[in-house]
Amino acid sequence: MINFSPGPSQLYFTVEDHTKSAFRLGVPSMSHRSPAFEAIYQHTQEQLRALLSIPHTHHIFFTSSATEIWERLIQNLVVEKSAHFVNGAFSEKFYKAAKQLHKKALEIRVQDGDGFSNPLKLDAELIGVTHNETSTGVSLPKSFIYGLKDQNPDALLCVDAVSSLPNVDFDYSKIDSVYFSVQKGFGMPPGLGVWIANDACIARAESLLAKGLSIGTHHSLPFYLKNGLKNQTPETPNSVAIYVLGKVAEDMMRRGIGTIRNETEYKAVILYNELKQHKSLSAFVTEKTYQSPTVIIVESGDLTERLSKYLQEKGIVAGEGYGVHQGSQLRFANFPAHSKEQFELLTDYLTAFS
Amino acid sequence: MINFSPGPSQLYFTVEDHTKSAFRLGVPSMSHRSPAFEAIYQHTQEQLRALLSIPHTHHIFFTSSATEIWERLIQNLVVEKSAHFVNGAFSEKFYKAAKQLHKKALEIRVQDGDGFSNPLKLDAELIGVTHNETSTGVSLPKSFIYGLKDQNPDALLCVDAVSSLPNVDFDYSKIDSVYFSVQKGFGMPPGLGVWIANDACIARAESLLAKGLSIGTHHSLPFYLKNGLKNQTPETPNSVAIYVLGKVAEDMMRRGIGTIRNETEYKAVILYNELKQHKSLSAFVTEKTYQSPTVIIVESGDLTERLSKYLQEKGIVAGEGYGVHQGSQLRFANFPAHSKEQFELLTDYLTAFS
Numbered sequence: 001m002i003n004f005s006p007g008p009s010q011l012y013f014t015v016e017d018h019t020k021s022a023f024r025l026g027v028p029s030m031s032h033r034s035p036a037f038e039a040i041y042q043h044t045q046e047q048l049r050a051l052l053s054i055p056h057t058h059h060i061f062f063t064s065s066a067t068e069i070w071e072r073l074i075q076n077l078v079v080e081k082s083a084h085f086v087n088g089a090f091s092e093k094f095y096k097a098a099k100q101l102h103k104k105a106l107e108i109r110v111q112d113g114d115g116f117s118n119p120l121k122l123d124a125e126l127i128g129v130t131h132n133e134t135s136t137g138v139s140l141p142k143s144f145i146y147g148l149k150d151q152n153p154d155a156l157l158c159v160d161a162v163s164s165l166p167n168v169d170f171d172y173s174k175i176d177s178v179y180f181s182v183q184k185g186f187g188m189p190p191g192l193g194v195w196i197a198n199d200a201c202i203a204r205a206e207s208l209l210a211k212g213l214s215i216g217t218h219h220s221l222p223f224y225l226k227n228g229l230k231n232q233t234p235e236t237p238n239s240v241a242i243y244v245l246g247k248v249a250e251d252m253m254r255r256g257i258g259t260i261r262n263e264t265e266y267k268a269v270i271l272y273n274e275l276k277q278h279k280s281l282s283a284f285v286t287e288k289t290y291q292s293p294t295v296i297i298v299e300s301g302d303l304t305e306r307l308s309k310y311l312q313e314k315g316i317v318a319g320e321g322y323g324v325h326q327g328s329q330l331r332f333a334n335f336p337a338h339s340k341e342q343f344e345l346l347t348d349y350l351t352a353f354s
Numbered sequence: 355m356i357n358f359s360p361g362p363s364q365l366y367f368t369v370e371d372h373t374k375s376a377f378r379l380g381v382p383s384m385s386h387r388s389p390a391f392e393a394i395y396q397h398t399q400e401q402l403r404a405l406l407s408i409p410h411t412h413h414i415f416f417t418s419s420a421t422e423i424w425e426r427l428i429q430n431l432v433v434e435k436s437a438h439f440v441n442g443a444f445s446e447k448f449y450k451a452a453k454q455l456h457k458k459a460l461e462i463r464v465q466d467g468d469g470f471s472n473p474l475k476l477d478a479e480l481i482g483v484t485h486n487e488t489s490t491g492v493s494l495p496k497s498f499i500y501g502l503k504d505q506n507p508d509a510l511l512c513v514d515a516v517s518s519l520p521n522v523d524f525d526y527s528k529i530d531s532v533y534f535s536v537q538k539g540f541g542m543p544p545g546l547g548v549w550i551a552n553d554a555c556i557a558r559a560e561s562l563l564a565k566g567l568s569i570g571t572h573h574s575l576p577f578y579l580k581n582g583l584k585n586q587t588p589e590t591p592n593s594v595a596i597y598v599l600g601k602v603a604e605d606m607m608r609r610g611i612g613t614i615r616n617e618t619e620y621k622a623v624i625l626y627n628e629l630k631q632h633k634s635l636s637a638f639v640t641e642k643t644y645q646s647p648t649v650i651i652v653e654s655g656d657l658t659e660r661l662s663k664y665l666q667e668k669g670i671v672a673g674e675g676y677g678v679h680q681g682s683q684l685r686f687a688n689f690p691a692h693s694k695e696q697f698e699l700l701t702d703y704l705t706a707f708s
Contacts, residue, residue: 001380003383005383005385007590008382008383008384008385008386008590008593009383010383011377011382011383015382016377019373019377020374023365023370023373026355027543028362028365028369028537028542028543028544029357029359029362029363029364029365029543030362031359031362031673032362032544063418064417064418064419064422064545064589064592065418065589065590065591067571067572067588067589067590068418068572068573068589070571070572071570071571071572096571097571097572100568100570100571100574101568101570101571102568181590183382183590188382189381189382189383189592189593189594190382190386190590190591190592190593191418191545191546191591191592191593191594191595192545214454214455214456216425216454216455217421217424217425217450217451217454217455218421218422218424218425218451219422220454234421235418235419235421235422236361236362236419236421236535236537236544237419237544237545238418238543238544238545238592238595239362239543239544239545240543240545241545241592319385
């Protein structure tokens with residue numbers, strides 16, 4: 001079966017072999033305070049940094065999930081006010097996390113399938129924006145995100161790139177924090193989140209501490225940094241996942257991140273073209289600027305169940321529509337683990353479907 | 355190599371095969387909202403419940419580590435005051451987590467290698483006690499722990515069993531919360547914590563919420579419970595580890611938890627006997643009541659480095675002494691993954707060492 005569900009998604013080609021190697025090398029039993037683990041940690045950091053062109057102003061930390069990162073961002077970076085651009089279920093969850101942590105959280109909302117293009121000036125210490133909404137297939141223009149930073153130089157700009165990395169090429173000088181989890185674009189089993197945060201985030205967390213505020217326990221930014229400088233993690237981590245992530249990043253570097261990004265574009269183009277021409281299916285996101293290359297949502301209405309079964313008979317698993325869209329949409333991930341041939345096959349099957 | 359380090363420790367015999375099966379069954383790519391994942395979640399819950407005789411007054415939740423559970427316990431259960439029995443590095447970390455979360459935390463401390471036997475009456479909403487201190491090899495008598503509950507019926511009694519489960523047989527009616535991580539007694543790779551919490555803990559968390567206090571975001575007890583009742587987790591979890599844990603618990607049930615516990619006792623007895631008779635080595639914990647069966651610490655003084663190398667030449671990895679004891683002690687885990695034959699070999703080598 002080819003798994004087009006947007007996460008947990010299809011495994012990257014090399015993940016199973018790297019997991020076997022991890023066992024062979026004794027990674028599961030390795031002390032997380034040993035030089036052997038430190039070498040793994042360092043390798044993963046270096047490979048990720050190279051693959052995504054992350055500058056040294058930005059640190060890379062490991063959490064258990066992107067969901068955890070929403071909580072850590074608010075805990076570490078906000079005294080009073082945050083602002084959230086909400087255009088789907090995941091951007092909304094970040095907003096709700098801020099409310100649960102008793103912050104004055106501002107919600108700027110558009111309806112599902114829509115995006116944002118006007119970088120507002122906001123009264124907030126942190127601005128949360130979702131580069132790629134996995135629930136609605138909306139991708140926001142990078143110019144909008146950078147514009148937010150220009151408009152709000154003193155706010156920390158935090159970008160959810162859960163389902164867009166490693167495809168998106170960010171200018172990190174315009175972003176204070178970016179985060180993702182490994183079961184999407186990196187094609188790994190779930191259980192690891194990656195939190196990229198710059199020196200301004202560290203300084204903010206330290207200023208909260210200096211004010212006598214609590215910023216959590218083991219997953220505070222200063223404690224992450226203290227351990228990270230030794231190539232260690234605050235707690236005993238998911239060491240196998242850290243090892244595999246480094247190896248996958250290395251594999252992607254070898255294949256060429258440019259090649260991966262070009263192929264992603266090609267695959268997106270052929271699927272969106274197919275939907276444009278199709279007599280009974282269409283793209284849910286109609287505005288071209290907002291059409292995500294990595295999570296493509298098909299508006300299939302009454303045909304949804306039949307289409308899903310039809311594809312399954314062909315060996316293709318589509319992701320269900322999210323939330324209220326379950327039953328009227330199908331979601332297709334376009335990650336590095338999905339080959340051009342698989343996308344060509346998919347579009348051929350869609351052509352033949354009526 | 356035989357790995358006697360107390361964690362991450364030697365893998366349980368069947369872990370690698372179960373990990374392979376997880377990949378074969380598609381667990382890494384499985385949606386965590388699918389019936390297939392719910393079946394895995396339910397299986398793991400049932401096997402753990404059966405293995406450890408956990409009554410239905412107590413719920414089982416998954417975190418990323420035991421370190422995370424310290425934070426969650428304080429967030430969910432304490433308005434103002436907690437009390438912590440501190441006799442080593444890990445019990446101290448829980449106490450410090452409470453302070454970092456701005457609670458009035460009381461520390462009741464004895465020196466490393468010592469334990470507690472007098473169940474005090476305390477002015478606290480939560481009492482933290484470490485059944486087995488992995489850093490010092492001290493195990494507290496169950497009678498002391500149950501006595502604490504008798505003395506403090508209104509406090510929530512939270513027991514760190516990180517390095518004692520599945521060996522210890524608790525009377526859960528005397529304990530409100532117990533927790534462990536899987537890389538110790540369960541012989542798995544790190545990356546999963548197991549948090550057992552009873553209805554009183556849920557009620558306390560809900561009462562904090564009702565008072566308008568924040569109890570965190572995705573890992574609050576009410577949200578865990580809401581998802582758990584559907585056999586789901588709050589976030590995309592480490593699904594492979596949840597699958598493997600259920601299979602390992604099943605394997606241990608098949609072997610017989612009574613057999614495992616008897617063997618643990620046998621292995622502990624032969625090692626402590628060896629240390630009693632040895633001319634240059636001794637047990638760090640001198641009081642028999644406090645001698646942990648599962649983490650046995652050898653006071654090796656100036657001989658430490660030589661002993662460590664000697665064992666390594668024989669194919670045996672010992673755990674280093676923790677913190678200030680590094681260089682003068684070695685730690686030996688006695689987990690279900692360590693066979694009687696391996697312990698007999700170890701004691702033979704110690705006899706021959708001088």
